[in-house]
Amino acid sequence: GAVVSQHPSRVICKSGTSVKIECRSLDFQATTMFWYRQFPKQSLMLMATSNEGSKATYEQGVEKDKFLINHASLTLSTLTVTSAHPEDSSFYICSVPQGQSSYEQYFGPGTRLTVT
Amino acid sequence: AQSVTQPDIHITVSEGASLELRCNYSYGATPYLFWYVQSPGQGLQLLLKYFSGDTLVQGIKGFEAEFKRSQSSFNLRKPSVHWSDAAEYFCAVGGGFQKLVFGTGTRLLVSP
Numbered sequence: 553g554a555v556v557s558q559h560p561s562r563v564i565c566k567s568g569t570s571v572k573i574e575c576r577s578l579d580f581q582a583t584t585m586f587w588y589r590q591f592p593k594q595s596l597m598l599m600a601t602s603n604e605g606s607k608a609t610y611e612q613g614v615e616k617d618k619f620l621i622n623h624a625s626l627t628l629s630t631l632t633v634t635s636a637h638p639e640d641s642s643f644y645i646c647s648v649p650q651g652q653s654s655y656e657q658y659f660g661p662g663t664r665l666t667v668t
Numbered sequence: 669a670q671s672v673t674q675p676d677i678h679i680t681v682s683e684g685a686s687l688e689l690r691c692n693y694s695y696g697a698t699p700y701l702f703w704y705v706q707s708p709g710q711g712l713q714l715l716l717k718y719f720s721g722d723t724l725v726q727g728i729k730g731f732e733a734e735f736k737r738s739q740s741s742f743n744l745r746k747p748s749v750h751w752s753d754a755a756e757y758f759c760a761v762g763g764g765f766q767k768l769v770f771g772t773g774t775r776l777l778v779s780p
Contacts (some may be wrong), residue, residue, distance in 0.1 A: 558711075595758065595772045660711050662710065
């Protein structure tokens with residue numbers, strides 16, 4: 553069964569609105585989760601590392617005020633795209649490391665965001 | 669900095685034929701290497717991984733990959749491709765602090 557879930561699977565929103573995407577670790581607790589963005593027919597680009605109980609770590613070039621990450625519990629991280637624009641339309645995927653220092657990650661099914 | 673190159677954007681293989689997808693990496697230390705598969709609109713599924721030991725690793729769905737340090741390569745192979753193997757394949761390297769650096773992907777098309 554699925555180890556990581558994401559909700560919603562797809563969402564359409566209007567420009568200027570905010571949208572929240574949830575990532576849940578179903579089988580185990582996760583102090584760290586990762587958020588990726590994937591443009592059509594392109595690779596996954598790491599956006600940020602979500603850290604339970606502390607601030608997220610953003611990759612270079614990712615606007616932390618636009619992509620708000622909250623890791624409020626050991627099983628839930630949320631990504632909020634604020635003041636969305638059409639160029640934010642993308643496939644957002646989260647992942648959870650298998651263990652404390654493991655590179656092996658479980659990936660969520662992804663969320664397709666379309667901003668009109 | 670770590671990087672991964674997948675030189676083939678897409679590959680077409682006849683069903684039943686063998687497959688090899690290329691992956692070259694750049695990493696200073698001993699790399700952790702992965703191959704993932706992604707079906708359209710889906711998340712990623714791990715096919716196989718290399719951390720250490722035997723350089724030929726077996727994965728799910730009949731896939732295998734060989735780590736060649738001298739060539740900085742980790743090519744994915746399958747002896748006989750099935751139509752259900754059509755998907756996007758990503759090679760990735762562990763980039764520190766549990767982060768993964770992905771290649772640009774290779775789209776596999778399977779012809780009848």
